Structures are given as C-alpha cells and as structure tokens.
Amino acid sequence: MRRSSNDNVKKPLRFDKNKGEFRILQVADMHYADGEKTPCEDVLPHQFAHCTDLNTSAFINRMIEAEKPDLIVFTGDNIFGFDAEDAAASMNAAFAPAVASKIPWAAVLGNHDQESTLSRAGVMNHIVGMKHTLSEVNPYGVDVIDGFGNYNLEVHGVEGSGFTNKSILNLYFLDSGDYSLVPSISGYGWIKPSQQFWFQQTSKKLQKTSKAPGLAFFHIPLPEYAYFDSSNFTGVRQEGISSASVNSGFFTTLVEAGDVKAVFVGHDHINDFCGELTGIHLCYGGGFGYHAYGKAGWSRRARVVVISLEKGSHDDWGAVKSIKTWKRLDDENLTAIDGQILWSQRPSGSRRKKPIHNG
Amino acid sequence: MRRSSNDNVKKPLRFDKNKGEFRILQVADMHYADGEKTPCEDVLPHQFAHCTDLNTSAFINRMIEAEKPDLIVFTGDNIFGFDAEDAAASMNAAFAPAVASKIPWAAVLGNHDQESTLSRAGVMNHIVGMKHTLSEVNPYGVDVIDGFGNYNLEVHGVEGSGFTNKSILNLYFLDSGDYSLVPSISGYGWIKPSQQFWFQQTSKKLQKTSKAPGLAFFHIPLPEYAYFDSSNFTGVRQEGISSASVNSGFFTTLVEAGDVKAVFVGHDHINDFCGELTGIHLCYGGGFGYHAYGKAGWSRRARVVVISLEKGSHDDWGAVKSIKTWKRLDDENLTAIDGQILWSQRPSGSRRKKPIHNG
Numbered sequence: 214m215r216r217s218s219n220d221n222v223k224k225p226l227r228f229d230k231n232k233g234e235f236r237i238l239q240v241a242d243m244h245y246a247d248g249e250k251t252p253c254e255d256v257l258p259h260q261f262a263h264c265t266d267l268n269t270s271a272f273i274n275r276m277i278e279a280e281k282p283d284l285i286v287f288t289g290d291n292i293f294g295f296d297a298e299d300a301a302a303s304m305n306a307a308f309a310p311a312v313a314s315k316i317p318w319a320a321v322l323g324n325h326d327q328e329s330t331l332s333r334a335g336v337m338n339h340i341v342g343m344k345h346t347l348s349e350v351n352p353y354g355v356d357v358i359d360g361f362g363n364y365n366l367e368v369h370g371v372e373g374s375g376f377t378n379k380s381i382l383n384l385y386f387l388d389s390g391d392y393s394l395v396p397s398i399s400g401y402g403w404i405k406p407s408q409q410f411w412f413q414q415t416s417k418k419l420q421k422t423s424k425a426p427g428l429a430f431f432h433i434p435l436p437e438y439a440y441f442d443s444s445n446f447t448g449v450r451q452e453g454i455s456s457a458s459v460n461s462g463f464f465t466t467l468v469e470a471g472d473v474k475a476v477f478v479g480h481d482h483i484n485d486f487c488g489e490l491t492g493i494h495l496c497y498g499g500g501f502g503y504h505a506y507g508k509a510g511w512s513r514r515a516r517v518v519v520i521s522l523e524k525g526s527h528d529d530w531g532a533v534k535s536i537k538t539w540k541r542l543d544d545e546n547l548t549a550i551d552g553q554i555l556w557s558q559r560p561s562g563s564r565r566k567k568p569i570h571n572g
Numbered sequence: 573m574r575r576s577s578n579d580n581v582k583k584p585l586r587f588d589k590n591k592g593e594f595r596i597l598q599v600a601d602m603h604y605a606d607g608e609k610t611p612c613e614d615v616l617p618h619q620f621a622h623c624t625d626l627n628t629s630a631f632i633n634r635m636i637e638a639e640k641p642d643l644i645v646f647t648g649d650n651i652f653g654f655d656a657e658d659a660a661a662s663m664n665a666a667f668a669p670a671v672a673s674k675i676p677w678a679a680v681l682g683n684h685d686q687e688s689t690l691s692r693a694g695v696m697n698h699i700v701g702m703k704h705t706l707s708e709v710n711p712y713g714v715d716v717i718d719g720f721g722n723y724n725l726e727v728h729g730v731e732g733s734g735f736t737n738k739s740i741l742n743l744y745f746l747d748s749g750d751y752s753l754v755p756s757i758s759g760y761g762w763i764k765p766s767q768q769f770w771f772q773q774t775s776k777k778l779q780k781t782s783k784a785p786g787l788a789f790f791h792i793p794l795p796e797y798a799y800f801d802s803s804n805f806t807g808v809r810q811e812g813i814s815s816a817s818v819n820s821g822f823f824t825t826l827v828e829a830g831d832v833k834a835v836f837v838g839h840d841h842i843n844d845f846c847g848e849l850t851g852i853h854l855c856y857g858g859g860f861g862y863h864a865y866g867k868a869g870w871s872r873r874a875r876v877v878v879i880s881l882e883k884g885s886h887d888d889w890g891a892v893k894s895i896k897t898w899k900r901l902d903d904e905n906l907t908a909i910d911g912q913i914l915w916s917q918r919p920s921g922s923r924r925k926k927p928i929h930n931g
Contacts, residue, residue, distance in 0.1 A: 358774065395828050397850045406772050406825055409765035416715065462821025466765050469754050491756045 226284060226317060226347070226368040228381070233522040233530045235368055235382060239430070240515055241479030241498030242289070242323065244505035245307035246296035253503040257510055266306070269513075272543045273310040276515050279547050284313045284347075284366075287320040288479040289389075289432030292336075293505065294328025301328060301339050312344045318383070321345050321362045323432040323480065324391035324401060328503035333387050333391070337361035339557045348386070352411060358403040360388030365415055370442055371522065371530040381425045382520055383472060389433035393457065401433050401480075403457035416470040426533055426556060427472040428518065433457065434478045437464045438495050439490035440456075440470060447553045448486030448497070448540075451508065455481050467493055474536055474556035477516065480513040483508050485540060487553060494555045499540055512542035516570050517549075523558060534558050573893065585643060585706070585727040588781040592881040592889045594727055594741060597641035597913035598789070599874055600647070600838030600857030601682065602628050603864035605655035616869055622658045625665070626819045627862040628872075628908060635874050638906050643706075643797075644670045646679040646852070647838040647857055648748075648791030649830040651695075652864065653687025653691035662688060662699050671703045672823070678706050678743070681758060682791040682839065695719035707745070711770060714836045718764040719747030724774055730881065730889040740830035740891050741879055742831060744771060748792035752816065760792050762816035768825045777830040785892050785915060786831040792816065793837045796823040797854050806912045807845030807856070807899075810867065814840050826852055833895060833915040836875065842867050844875075844899060844911060853914045858899055871901035881919060894915050904915075 228235045245266050277285070287308070294399075297303035311318040320340050327333040337350045340362075349364035366384040370376020390402020419425065438481035439454040467473045468491050475487070475494040482500025489495075499514040501508045507513065518538045525531035539552040585615020585824045587594045598650075604610075604625050612623035636644070646667070656662035670677040679699050679829045686692040699721075708723035725743040749761020755774065798813040826832045827850050834846070834853040841859025858873035866872065876895045884890035898911040 395830070398824075398827060403821075403824065405828075406765050406768035406821070407819075410769040413765050459824040459827070460819040460821055461824045462762075462765070462768075462819055465757075465762065465818040465820045468757060468818070470765075471754070 226366055228368060228371045228522055228530065230371045230373070230530070233371065233524075235284070235520045236282045237428075237518040237520075238276055238280055238285045238515060239477050239498040239518065240285060240287045240501050241507045242482055242500050243287065243291050243307050243502035244293035244325065245269060245291060245303050245418075245502065246293050246504055247298055247303065248306050249439060251504050253473060254549065255507040255509045256503065262285050264503055266504055269501065270306070270310050272501065272513060272515070275543070275547060276541060277310065277314050277316065280517050280540065282316060282517070283501055285316055285318040286430050286451060286477070287318065288477060288507070289321050290325045290479060290502075291320055291323065292329065293325050295325065296504070297329040300329035300331035300336060304336070304339055305343070308340075308343060308346075315345055316449070316572060317345055317347050317367065319384050319386055319430070321431055322388055325392065333361045333388075352415070355411055355521025358407045358411055359410060360390060362386060362388045363408055363411060368520075370532070374529040374531070375525060376530070376532065379524075380419060383416070383419050383425050383427040385415070385427060385429040385473065385530065387412065387429065387431040389431040389478075399458055400458040401455060403433070403459060403461040405461065406465040409461075409463055413466055413470055416472050420472055425472065426474045426536065428536070429467065429473050429476045431476075431478055433480050433497065434497070437465045437490055440490050441486060441495070446486035446488030447551050448499070449484065450486055451473045451483040454480055454484070464493070475518070475538075477518070482506055483511065485514060485551075485552075487538060487555065496538065496555075512544050514540045514542050516540050518555075522562070532558070585725055587727060587730045587881055588642065589889070592883075594643070594879045595639060595641045596623060596787075596877040596879075597635055597639055597644045597874060598836050598857040598877065599632060599646045599860050601859050601864045602646065602650050602666050602861035603652035603684065604628060604650060604662055604861065605652050605863055606662065606884070607665050610863050611656060612864040613864060614868045615862065621861055624658075624868065625863055627670050628860065629665070630873070631860065631872060634902070634906060635900060636669065636673050636675065638900065639874070639876050641675060643673055644677040645789050645836070646677065646856065647699070647789050647836060648680050648682025649684045649838060649861075649864070650682065651688065652684050654684070654913070655863070656688040659688035659690035659695060659926050661742035663695070663698055664702070665769055666725060667699075667702060667705075674704055676704055676706050678725065678745055678789070680790055681719075681747055686750065692720045692747075697877045714770055717766045717770055719749060719767060721745060721747045722767050722770060726778075729880075729891070733888040734884060735889070735891065739778060739784055740782065740881075742775070742778050742784050742786040744774070744786060744788040744832065746770070746771065746788065746790040748790040751757040757818055757899045759817040760814060760881045762792070762818060762820040762822065763790065768820075768822055772825055772829055772901065775831050779831055784831065785833045785895065786798055786893070788826065788832050790835075790837055793856070794823050794835070794854065796849055797837075799849050800854070805847035806910050807858075808843065809845055810842040811840055823852070829913050834877070834897075836877070841865055842870065844873060844910075846897060846910075848913065871903050873899045873901050875899050877914075885904055891917070
C-alpha cells in the first residue's frame with residue numbers, strides 16, 4: 214500500500230556488462246538478536262566461548278567479499294524477535310553488512326521477525342526505510358493483499374544491449390506469514406489467495422512483454438517440499454518439512470503462471486536441498502545465522518544463484534541463458550558445494566509441450 | 573462481468589414463512605443430450621428399451637413434486653456436450669422442468685457442458701438468459717476472474733421477521749473448470765486464485781453484517797474429498813475421487829473464510845457421500861442423469877438440503893438453526909436415505925475456539 218520511502222533513489226537492477234550475469238546471495242534465517250551479547254546455538258564446544266551474532270555478520274561480509282553479489286536476499290527470520298531487546302536496533306545490526314556494502318538488498322519476513330518490539334507491519338516498514346534496500350511493504354496500487362513484504366523486482370538487460378530497458382529476470386518476494394490464525398488449523402502461515410492473485414496478475418503482465426524467467430523468495434517452505442528425498446534432490450534433508458499444515462495452492466499457481474523456475478525459502482535450518490518438481494526447483498537456503506538452531510559441526514551456509522546471459526546475434530548480451538546455484542560453507546575456505554543448474558534456455562520450440570486439452 | 577439479462581425481475585431468495593425453512597434440491601450430472609433420442613447408460617437390461625433423457629426429466633419433476641424445493645441447483649455436466657447436437661436446445665430441454673416449475677434455479681458448469689456447439693462462455697451466457705434462473709456469468713464489478721459462472725446468492729430471513737432484509741444464508745457458486753490447460757499438469761481443472769480471492773472478499777464482506785452460514789456449489793471435487801472412507805462419511809464411495817491432480821488451496825481458503833459449512837459437487841456419479849473435515853462437510857450429489865455413466869441397479873439419486881430457522885424471542889423466525897441433508901432414490905417410492913445433520917447453531921460462545929496464535 215504505502216510505497217517505500219526511498220523509491221526516488223532506486224535504480225533498476227541490471228545485469229553486469231562485463232560478465233553478462235546477475236548474482237544473488239541468499240541469506241536465510243540470520244536469527245539476529247543483540248549482537249555481541251547474543252550467544253551462538255548448536256556450535257562445537259570449542260567454538261562456543263567466542264561465538265555471537267557477530268559471527269553471523271562476519272559470515273555475510275565474507276560471502277560478499279567472495280561472491281560480489283548484485284543483490285542480497287534475506288529470506289526471513291532476519292531477527293529472532295524473542296531475544297532481541299529492540300527490533301529496530303536488531304535489524305539495523307543484522308542488515309548492517311548489506312547496507313555497508315552498498316549492494317542492493319531485499320528482505321521478506323519469517324515467523325520470528327515480529328516477536329520483539331515491532332509488529333510485522335512495523336518490521337517491514339522499518340526495513341523499507343533502510344539504505345540500499347529495494348524491499349517494499351506491499352505492491353503499489355494493490356488495495357487488498359495479505360501480509361507485509363509482497364513485491365516484485367525487475368532485472369533489466371545489459372546497458373547498451375537490446376534489453377537495456379526490458380526486464381529479463383523477474384524476482385518475486387512474498388510474505389508466507391507466521392502462524393495460522395484459523396482456530397481449526399494449527400501450525401505455520403501460508404500464502405493467501407490475495408497474494409496469489411497479485412502474483413498471478415503480475416506474472417501475466419510481465420510475460421506479455423517478455424518470456425523472462427522468474428525466481429520467488431519467501432520464508433516458509435511449500436508443502437510440496439515434502440515430495441523430495443535423497444533420490445531426487447541435491448543437498449541434505451536432516452529435519453522434517455515445516456510447511457503450513459494445509460496446502461494453499463501456491464505451488465499450483467506457480468506452475469500455472471509458468472515463469473518461475475525456482476523458489477528459495479529458509480525456515481528449516483538443517484535442510485539445504487534443491488529438488489525439481491513439475492519444472493520448478495524448490496530450494497532451501499540452508500541455515501545461515503549463528504543464533505539459530507543448527508547442527509554442531511555442520512557448517513552454517515549460504516546459497517548463491519547466478520543467472521547468466523546468452524550472447525546475442527551482434528555479440529552483445531541477450532536474454533537469460535541459464536540459472537545456476539551452489540552453496541558456500543562458513544569454513545576456512547568458504548567451500549563451495551552442491552553446484553547445479555536450475556534452468557537453462559533450450560532451443561526455441563523444444564521446451565514447451567502443446568496443451569493436451571483445448572476445452 | 574456481464575450481468576444477467578433478467579436482473580430486473582429477480583426477487584431475493586427468502587426463507588418460507590410457514591415452515592421457517594429453505595429447501596435446496598441439488599441435481600448433479602444430468603448429462604442431457606438430445607432428449608428422447610438419447611439412450612440411457614448403465615441401467616438394468618429390462619430398463620434399457622424405454623429409457624432416455626426423458627427419464628432424467630421425469631426424475632426432476634418427481635423430485636420437485638416430492639420436495640417442493642425453494643431453489644434447484646444444477647452442479648454441472650448439465651448437458652453431455654459430445655452427444656448433444658445443439659447446446660442451446662439441449663440446455664433448454666435439460667432445464668425445462670425447473671423452468672416450468674417456476675422455482676428459482678441456479679447452475680454451474682461441469683467439464684462436459686462446452687463439448688457441443690457452445691463454448692463455456694456461450695453456455696453460461698445462454699443459461700443466464702433462461703427463465704427463473706438466478707445464475708450469473710460472473711460477479712458484477714469484478715474485472716478479473718477465471719471461468720464462467722462464479723456468483724453468490726443471498727437468502728433473506730422470513731418476511732416480517734427481524735431478518736427481512738438481511739441475508740441469513742449465503743450461497744456461493746464457482747466454476748471449477750474443465751481440464752488443465754497447463755502442459756505439465758494433467759487432468760481436470762481447478763478453482764483459481766482469482767476466484768478464491770473473489771470468494772474470500774465476498775465472504776468477508778457478508779460476514780461483516782451477519783454470521784450467516786454459507787454453502788458452496790461447484791462441479792469437480794476438491795482433492796480433500798480423498799480424505800474420507802466409510803469410517804468417516806455417510807453414503808458410498810464406489811470410484812476414485814476425480815479431483816484435479818494438483819491442490820489449488822480452495823479447501824484452505826474455505827476453512828479460513830469460516831462461513832461455508834458444506835460443499836456440494838458432482839462429477840463422480842457413483843460416489844454420493846458427505847464427510848466432515850475441519851468443520852466443513854464435503855458432499856457429493858450422487859449421479860442424477862440417465863445418460864451419464866452410473867451403476868446398473870444402483871438408483872439414480874438427488875440430494876436435498878434443508879436449512880431450518882430458530883424461533884426468535886418474539887416467536888418470529890430468527891437466524892439459521894440447522895442444516896440437514898438426505899438423498900432420494902429414483903425408485904418407486906423416491907426412497908429417502910442417509911439423512912444427516914451438516915451443521916447446527918450452538919449456544920453462543922461454545923462454537924468458536926480462541927486462536928492459538930496472536931503473532
């Protein structure tokens with residue numbers, strides 16, 4: 214509803230001219246609280262004495278240095294509200310490495326962000342007022358939408374190419390809620406019809422002008438994440454899928470929309486897999502924050518998503534050729550693991566099957 | 573989008589003053605084609621020679637005579653388009669008993685209605701132009717909605733009671749589509765985000781002024797119908813649940829909205845059960861039409877839903893007290909079976925649990 218206060222300073226996101234790529238760093242579940250006063254959870258005994266929220270900040274800085282992302286996406290539980298004395302101060306500290314880097318960043322809410330001194334609306338309002346963020350409270354011109362932090366971002370083609378003023382990669386951010394408010398439904402929140410309707414209309418509008426692939430970011434996994442096991446994913450599943458207890462149909466809506474090739478969530482810190490279902494990769498970021506539950510000896514980690522362009526006919530950069538991902542562990546070498554291709558452009562005509570029904 | 577042409581002659585539906593009730597006849601899957609030229613399917617050998625679509629018409633007339641409904645609801649596959657020479661003529665014949673009775677009637681589309689000479693839009697446009705129907709092509713004032721035949725009807729309280737100008741029963745009609753148009757999803761259609769958003773907004777608006785219970789009517793069962801077996805339903809399940817192959821979340825949306833107490837569908841002709849899940853009864857009508865597949869020796873049937881009012885403080889009729897249902901078989905005695913209570917008003921304060929979460 215209300216537009217971000219720093220709209221006027223926003224430049225559109227754009228693919229890099231030299232490399233012909235756009236690089237996203239996903240930071241899932243920082244669980245930030247009060248900085249150096251806040252101890253780590255689930256680290257090895259010898260790590261514990263000197264481990265605080267500052268280790269989370271240090272990890273962000275190392276990832277930024279190593280990957281030089283074009284966008285940092287925080288997929289919720291950015292702060293662990295129960296342990297944060299002051300929500301605004303905690304967020305300022307949590308996002309400080311992103312702000313200091315001057316790299317554009319975007320955030321959505323998890324289920325813990327509102328547990329301190331600010332409501333979900335308050336938290337999202339604070340975020341959109343911070344420097345270098347492209348986050349928005351809700352989409353401009355939409356009267357009715359559930360949640361806080363539903364918006365989309367366009368990534369334009371390389372400056373000077375045929376795609377200078379055109380979105381060739383669409384990023385969708387949604388608020389997957391916190392907990393069910395329906396007495397007869399227990400457990401976590403879900404993406405509501407109003408949000409799905411906005412997503413669908415936005416996707417349809419964007420696809421009218423271009424067949425750009427899309428990526429979606431939110432906090433709570435969809436029930437369809439439970440479809441996978443080690444036979445059909447890359448990464449690990451070390452805990453259950455903590456989706457909502459009901460299916461609100463967003464996966465179906467994504468499949469029908471057709472542009473989103475991958476979904477990135479957090480929430481389950483010790484699951485870090487990507488698996489493909491009906492043409493859409495469902496990915497976890499893997500737990501990032503040191504004040505979040507984890508598994509001692511199993512490194513905190515972050516996901517990187519790299520979208521690469523094809524070379525156009527005049528040797529300039531064209532549309533998106535491929536979407537790759539890997540993770541890096543917060544170990545001495547920031548070891549990269551689990552590299553995989555999430556999507557690649559195929560020769561035109563080969564990808565789409567004809568609909569079976571015309572009724 | 574376009575409003576029914578006979579809006580100006582519509583009177584609001586209203587509870588009966590004498591009995592303090594409102595009675596609905598559900599007719600599922602007539603599968604009407606070309607009248608006396610169209611033979612029956614799946615009847616006993618001795619029935620076959622003289623059995624045609626006219627048996628379907630005769631059954632409607634018998635049901636009207638026996639139950640004297642206040643509203644007749646046709647839940648799709650009203651005509652079996654593949655065998656109907658002319659869609660308009662087939663519909664005129666199929667709905668003729670309802671029209672002749674002058675009882676208000678409402679229809680939604682199934683997956684076979686558009687297989688003759690008219691598209692789904694064409695079929696629904698034809699229906700709304702017929703006499704005594706309250707059907708609408710789509711809700712007034714809604715710019716974007718999938719399908720044809722999404723609308724709601726209000727049933728006002730007894731004339732002269734405290735509820736004379738107030739809806740105390742809300743009926744929702746939705747187009748559950750025909751087949752998936754998404755190449756990677758096979759099978760039947762589903763209720764889309766645009767329709768769910770409209771439903772949710774409508775339900776919310778209606779609930780602002782009254783806590784009236786609601787009923788929903790459409791053709792294709794929700795995936796949640798597969799939850800039941802003989803241990804938790806009334807009726808029979810003699811074939812699989814032919815829902816969409818994906819879950820589009822409408823059940824979740826219904827639970828969240830909170831007012832709909834029962835859903836009535838058709839589509840699976842030899843399932844006729846009602847079962848309750850999370851406070852909502854999911855019901856089949858049971859196959860009605862003689863040119864529809866069925867089971868020889870297992871009578872065609874229809875569902876009746878009776879909504880009864882409580883007596884108000886001044887001995888006038890009040891709000892809804894209970895919702896009951898039964899079926900009648902097309903046998904010599906129109907035998908009534910499977911009577912059950914779908915919902916009943918409880919003393920105020922006892923029904924609603926407090927939400928567990930306030931986050």
